Amino acid sequence: MTGAMRLKPAIPLVALIAVLFLGCNTDEDFGVLTGFCQLTPTITGSFGARAKFDPEVHKITLDIVLSAEMRSMLKDVGVTVMGIKDGGTFIGLVTDTATGLTDGTITAGDDILIEGDKIQIDPLGECSLGVFFVNADGEAIPVTRRYTQNEPQRIIARVPADLPPGQYTLRILTKYTTASILLMEPRIIEYDKLLIIP
Secondary structure, three states, X not given: OHHHHOOOXXXXXXXXXXXXXXXXXXXXXXXXXXXXXXXXXXXXXXXXXXXXXXXXXXXXXXXXEEOHHHHHHHOOOOOOOOOOOOOOOEEEEEEEOOOOOOOOEOOOOOEEEEEEEOOOOOOOOOOOOEEEEEOOOOOEEEOOOOOOEEEOOEEEEEOOOOOOOEEEEEEEEEOOOOOOOOOOOOEEEEOOOOEEEO
């Protein structure tokens, strides 16, 4: 019980019960049944012939089974969808490989290094997917040359040589995910800094 007394008040009741269980020294099968759930401590891992606890092999866990009353109460829980969780997809930095600048200035006809996460163009060969430079009128000009590098965290793409001076939003359209299955619809990823061809 002394271990339980040292717990901070903010620790949930379930954690307190787990400490009480694990502090018990008994050979009996035990558990706690409340109006909300049944809590039962368990030890995973093979004991072999010696039946001795080894922290390198065994893990102490707590099984929690909801009561019928709690399962019934969950049916009345309301859900508010606040938006789609950001999957960590972003463009973090664009480097003009001709000058080494990362201030947004790029060179027409030269490569840029795009760094981020989950930005790989996949599948290749779909004309609606790829790296695009969107001008002030909203026209998206695609990169037509093969990508020098096309990986989840890095793309090297050639800025079209005939791209006129001006400001552009860098946009990537891809169906890439970390899973083996592609997205049904393309994901749009935009760099939050404008790119400039002087």
